[in-house]
Each structure stands twice: as structure tokens, then as C-alpha cells.
Amino acid sequence: MVTTLLEKEIGEQTIQSTVPLQMEHILNVHDLEIFYGEKRAVNGISMDIEKNAVTALIGPSGCGKSTFLRSINRMNDLIPGARAQGEIMYEDLNILSEQINVVALRKEIGMVFQKPNPFPKSIYGNITHALKFSGIKKKSQLDEIVEESLQKAALWDEVKDRLHKSALSLSGGQQQRLCIARTIAMKPTVMLLDEPSSALDPISNAKVEDLIVELKKDYSIIIVTHNMQQASRISDKTAFFLSGDLVEYDATEKIFTNPSVKKTEEYISGRFG
Numbered sequence: 001m002v003t004t005l006l007e008k009e010i011g012e013q014t015i016q017s018t019v020p021l022q023m024e025h026i027l028n029v030h031d032l033e034i035f036y037g038e039k040r041a042v043n044g045i046s047m048d049i050e051k052n053a054v055t056a057l058i059g060p061s062g063c064g065k066s067t068f069l070r071s072i073n074r075m076n077d078l079i080p081g082a083r084a085q086g087e088i089m090y091e092d093l094n095i096l097s098e099q100i101n102v103v104a105l106r107k108e109i110g111m112v113f114q115k116p117n118p119f120p121k122s123i124y125g126n127i128t129h130a131l132k133f134s135g136i137k138k139k140s141q142l143d144e145i146v147e148e149s150l151q152k153a154a155l156w157d158e159v160k161d162r163l164h165k166s167a168l169s170l171s172g173g174q175q176q177r178l179c180i181a182r183t184i185a186m187k188p189t190v191m192l193l194d195e196p197s198s199a200l201d202p203i204s205n206a207k208v209e210d211l212i213v214e215l216k217k218d219y220s221i222i223i224v225t226h227n228m229q230q231a232s233r234i235s236d237k238t239a240f241f242l243s244g245d246l247v248e249y250d251a252t253e254k255i256f257t258n259p260s261v262k263k264t265e266e267y268i269s270g271r272f273g
């Protein structure tokens with residue numbers, strides 16, 4: 001699977017890590033710095049992301065959480081002047097390497113945004129759009145993937161009788177679960193969620209939270225959230241960012257009950273941010 005991420009055959013030494021790969025981790029981040037022009041938004045962070053776990057990124061506005069999240073599937077490439085250095089190792093490849101096929105990468109490392117952004121197409125069409133583009137044309141196969149993805153996103157029962165109706169007729173919470181289903185259809189290994197439920201009502205938020213916990217059986221999930229209760233409810237590991245630095249990264253229970261760094265304690269107890 002990994003070789004499909006390469007643009008072309010190259011000498012492996014150009015992208016191999018200098019640090020041994022830890023197999024229980026899905027991603028190993030080493031000395032990652034991210035710049036917008038001259039401004040450094042992420043200051044040389046290192047962390048390992050666990051497989052089949054939920055990792056929450058927390059911290060005050062502007063501390064670099066979304067910048068870091070977007071670097072993991074190279075979404076920052078779309079921002080003029082943005083650049084990253086260091087390593088984000090995925091299996092044995094550095095995601096930041098120029099040799100990475102970014103389209104293939106974004107299938108394996110999918111992203112869901114804060115505001116639900118379904119295409120102005122049918123529910124069915126939202127899920128099959130990228131699949132058709134990637135060469136899957138057979139109706140029976142498409143039907144199967146649509147059902148499986150909607151089941152996994154806990155939306156199937158609510159929409160199975162109106163698959164060919166517009167996705168825009170769904171509620172905000174349903175639209176967000178459709179966006180998650182659309183990501184699932186691409187068979188990712190990692191899902192990046194940027195405040196996925198902050199625009200939703202409390203009931204939809206609870207459904208999305210339940211879904212995230214369910215999904216970690218099959219995927220490794222990294223979520224940016226401003227909601228401390230959400231981070232403590234659904235994540236296994238929590239990373240606290242401040243001014244582009246990774247201040248503390250530990251088991252969520254430890255971060256929320258007995259953090260090692262005073263700034264973390266001040267932030268989670270609401271004394272700033």
C-alpha cells in the first residue's frame with residue numbers, strides 16, 4: 001500500500017527516517033516545523049500517534065493545532081507560502097517528502113472539517129463521487145461501499161430510504177456524519193477531524209462523539225477540539241499546544257487529572273485560553 005503513495009520509484013534513502021519506526025504507532029512526528037512565509041506556526045514538535053486510538057489536540061486559539069493537523073495529509077500545500085520541515089513518518093515514508101503522491105495520501109489519511117461540507121449532490125452521489133473518480137464504476141460494488149460506509153458512520157438507518165435525495169436536505173448533524181461516511185468510503189487508515197462537532201447541536205454532537213469512539217476500532221483518529229469535556233470523554237491521548245509548542249502530551253486521563261506542566265493545568269482549568 002505504501003508504495004502507491006510514491007510518485008515514482010526513487011532511492012529509498014531519500015525519504016527514510018533516521019529514527020527507527022515504532023510499529024504500534026501509526027505516525028511518528030520528528031522535529032516538525034511549519035511556516036507561513038517567515039512566520040513559524042509550529043515550533044519543532046515531536047510526538048508519536050498511536051494506532052486505533054483517539055488523539056485530541058487542544059490549546060488556545062492560534063496555537064498551531066489546525067496547522068499541525070493539516071500538515072498530516074498535506075492540506076497546507078494548498079496555502080500559498082506555507083511550508084513544513086522535519087518528518088511525519090507514516091509506515092516507512094515521510095509524508096512531507098516531495099515524492100509522496102498527495103492524492104493517494106489523502107485517501108489513506110482523510111479529513112473532516114468543522115463545518116459539514118457535503119457536495120450539492122445526492123446522499124449516494126456524495127459517497128460515490130470520489131470512488132468513481134478512482135475507477136470504481138460497477139453499480140453493485142458502489143452500492144456495497146455506500147451501505148458499508150453509511151453503516152459505519154451510523155447514518156444508514158436514517159437515510160437508507162432516501163439515498164437519491166439531496167445531501168443538503170439532511171440536518172447539520174446528519175451532513176457531518178455523511179462527510180465522515182464519505183471519508184470512510186475511501187478506506188483510510190487515519191482520520192483527521194478538525195472540530196467536527198463544534199457547529200452541531202448537543203444531540204448531533206453526542207452522536208458524532210459516540211461515532212468517533214466506535215470508529216477507533218478501525219481507524220486512528222486525530223481530533224482538534226476546543227471542548228475540554230469532549231477531549232476528556234472521547235480521547236485516549238491528549239496533546240496540549242501553546243504558541244506553536246507541544247507543551248505536554250500524555251494519556252488523556254493524566255492530562256486531565258494530574259498534568260505534569262503548570263501551563264497545562266492552567267489551561268484545562270480554564271484560567272486562560
Ligand SMILES: Nc1ncnc2c1ncn2[C@@H]1O[C@H](COP(=O)(O)OP(=O)(O)OP(=O)(O)O)[C@@H](O)[C@H]1O
Nearest residue numbers: 036041059060061062063064065066067068079226
Ligand atoms: N493560512 C494562513 N496564513 C498565514 N498564517 C496562518 C494561516 N493559518 C494559520 N495561520 C497562523 O498560524 C498560527 C496557528 O494557527 P492555527 O489555525 O493552526 O491555530 P489553531 O490552534 O488551530 O487555532 P484555532 O483554535 O483558532 O483554530 C496562528 O498565528 C495563525 O494566525
